[in-house]
Amino acid sequence: MVTFGKKLKERSIQEWQGYYINYKLMKKKVKQYSRQIEGGNLERRHVLKDFSRMLDNQIEKIALFMLEQQGLLSSRLQRLRESHDALQEQPDISLVSNLKEEYRAVGQDLLKLLFFVEMNAIGIRKILKKFDKRLGYRFTNYYVKTRANHPYSELQQVFRHVGLGAVVGAVSRNLHELQNNQGSYLSIYDQPVLPLQDPVVDSIRAAVDRLTRSTNFLHFMAQHALIMQEELPSPQDEEGEEEDGRYHFMSLLLNLVNTFLYMVNTYIIVPTADDYSMSLGAAATVCGVVIGAMAVAQLFSSVYFSAWSNRSYFKPLIFSSIVLFIGNLLYALAFDLNSIAVLLIGRLFCGLGSARAVNRRYISDCVPLKIRMQASAGFVSASALGMACGPALAGLLQVRFKIYKVTFNQDTLPGWVMAIAWLMYLVWLAISFREPALQPEEIPKTSEASNNSVQDVNLEKGIKQPLLITAEEIEEQAEDECDGSEEAAEDSRAPANSIVAAYRLLTPSVKVQLLIYFMLKYAMEILLSESSVITTYYFGWSTSSVAIFLFCLGLTVLPVNLVVGSYISNMFEDRQILLVSEIMVCVGILLSFHVAVPYTVPQYVCSGLIMFVSAEVLEGVNLSLLSRVMSSRLSRGTYNGGLLSTEAGTIARVIADATITVAGYLGRDMLLNVTLLPSLVICVLSIVATCFTYNSMY
Numbered sequence: 281m282v283t284f285g286k287k288l289k290e291r292s293i294q295e296w297q298g299y300y301i302n303y304k305l306m307k308k309k310v311k312q313y314s315r316q317i318e319g320g321n322l323e324r325r326h327v328l329k330d331f332s333r334m335l336d337n338q339i340e341k342i343a344l345f346m347l348e349q350q351g352l353l354s355s356r357l358q359r360l361r362e363s364h365d366a367l368q369e370q371p372d373i374s375l376v377s378n379l380k381e382e383y384r385a386v387g388q389d390l391l392k393l394l395f396f397v398e399m400n401a402i403g404i405r406k407i408l409k410k411f412d413k414r415l416g417y418r419f420t421n422y423y424v425k426t427r428a429n430h431p432y433s434e435l436q437q438v439f440r441h442v443g444l445g446a447v448v449g450a451v452s453r454n455l456h457e458l459q460n461n462q463g464s465y466l467s468i469y470d471q472p473v474l475p476l477q478d479p480v481v482d483s484i485r486a487a488v489d490r491l492t493r494s495t496n497f498l499h500f501m502a503q504h505a506l507i508m509q510e511e512l513p514s515p516q517d518e519e520g521e522e523e524d525g526r527y528h529f530m531s532l533l534l535n536l537v538n539t540f541l542y543m544v545n546t547y548i549i550v551p552t553a554d555d556y557s558m559s560l561g562a563a564a565t566v567c568g569v570v571i572g573a574m575a576v577a578q579l580f581s582s583v584y585f586s587a588w589s590n591r592s593y594f595k596p597l598i599f600s601s602i603v604l605f606i607g608n609l610l611y612a613l614a615f616d617l618n619s620i621a622v623l624l625i626g627r628l629f630c631g632l633g634s635a636r637a638v639n640r641r642y643i644s645d646c647v648p649l650k651i652r653m654q655a656s657a658g659f660v661s662a663s664a665l666g667m668a669c670g671p672a673l674a675g676l677l678q679v680r681f682k683i684y685k686v687t688f689n690q691d692t693l694p695g696w697v698m699a700i701a702w703l704m705y706l707v708w709l710a711i712s713f714r715e716p717a718l719q720p721e722e723i724p725k726t727s728e729a730s731n732n733s734v735q736d737v738n739l740e741k742g743i744k745q746p747l748l749i750t751a752e753e754i755e756e757q758a759e760d761e762c763d764g765s766e767e768a769a770e771d772s773r774a775p776a777n778s779i780v781a782a783y784r785l786l787t788p789s790v791k792v793q794l795l796i797y798f799m800l801k802y803a804m805e806i807l808l809s810e811s812s813v814i815t816t817y818y819f820g821w822s823t824s825s826v827a828i829f830l831f832c833l834g835l836t837v838l839p840v841n842l843v844v845g846s847y848i849s850n851m852f853e854d855r856q857i858l859l860v861s862e863i864m865v866c867v868g869i870l871l872s873f874h875v876a877v878p879y880t881v882p883q884y885v886c887s888g889l890i891m892f893v894s895a896e897v898l899e900g901v902n903l904s905l906l907s908r909v910m911s912s913r914l915s916r917g918t919y920n921g922g923l924l925s926t927e928a929g930t931i932a933r934v935i936a937d938a939t940i941t942v943a944g945y946l947g948r949d950m951l952l953n954v955t956l957l958p959s960l961v962i963c964v965l966s967i968v969a970t971c972f973t974y975n976s977m978y
Contacts, residue, residue, distance in 0.1 A: 292399065299341060299345040535659075607629030626695065639659060642716075803891060836896065868889075
């Protein structure tokens, strides 16, 4: 892996070389402090004072150069403004074209300055983390707290860049006016929803978004998908994405529809699975096995689909659609064949058709960076919508009739409807999908330079995050655990080639995040899968009532993420939201237990809502943190971060569904408490693990 110091040297603008942070010098200084303190030759107070002064000088150098460059850009914009005003009095098409090119030239120089600021911001953040790790201090918190709002601190210039925002606005506004000067009297401020279609402005906007990335709804939703970006992009990277022709809107839409249909397929049987099991002579609690069979098969399908997507996207999607069509057909025919085995085989086939790994991979590999966040948010939204529509659709299929000897009723219709849906999708896929060109595989570097870069093996994971995001305390442990030996040879940057190799790349903090993910998926699966059996036993609910309940739960996903992503995450640290959400899941589980008093509908609905909503909040925050702390080697290849999280969640679902079936042998009166007990234990363990992880970092 290329170290940040080497990357800074390679990507820095040659004529500005002396104005970048001297990362190499400061890293040597940190190593020197470490040796001197270990030998007892230096006091802590002296170290803090000396390093603070050194970092202040570096930031001052950066900030003053920024102001100088902003002044030069402002002067050029002022001259162009005069030319622009003159053109309004005497319009000339050729002069308008020349003026637009001059504004674009300013935009290109502005883009260079934005990348200059971004690289320096990353350097400051990295050297602060390295200092904390090597010397065992919490210097970062002290430094940021004392400089962030001080009137004389240059740190604000680097990380708030108000002046740069004004220059960005001037370039964008004037280009908009010149592009829309055909008799229009509306300004850019009158049309805020109409984006300017100019490549320079698009690149500037993308650079500013990376530089000022704050947590909002779209960003929060996108991180649910765990589609990670492994590198800090350069302007050339962004242009290359547009030119390579891999992105195709209809192909992206087909991937999102695949995600939606698969989630509908997963949850459409939940309201009727117990009734279907009993009609075939099995116990109602066998519904756990029926629902879980799909998850069991998904454990294997996720791996081979992830590997297949290294070579193709079209063929896996075709295979997925055919297998899902066959699976749903078998599920529907099991009633007339009176075979629980056929029913289970049908669900296994449905699980073998899970192409979510392909959907994720297409977004990660083929969607341009500037719309990747929207595509990732679309992936999550499609999943949430499918989760809500599945039970709702089951509630509408309350009819019974026969055609020849084939029965159509509330149990079989979900299979028939989904079989037809997958057949229609297969035809659409064959007509409209465009296979993207495969990218050549990277040849691993084995040169001497790679042997000198061990200290930054995991630092590349968080380079898109701004300094003041406090969740970076969580990144600290993951980034620096491989930083102990500066002289040791660094591992290859090649992706993990097995599940075992991927597991070895997981740091303790990542393992805690995966444990939390396991817990929340287990709790949600228990709630959803046994809902039909529990509500029928305690309240006598019909299939339609169960479907409405599950539909209402599914509808909470997007509003909850909107509130958390747009408001709560801007008021509290991610780690605080994480811990509170875990506690609320625990509260929801405790309230769900049936103790001495009669079990009531309000108790079940309210406790279920608390548990489900808290788990949704927890999932978003947890995957957001997981995408930051996971090794960059897990951002690509077959055994990637998305696969690991999918496997963790799928294993949780399999165990939860098996628990329901096993607990059913104790009787339906014991089912609720017996299945909730493991949920409570796992939830408490995850809370303890979370607290222990954070305490070890303070």
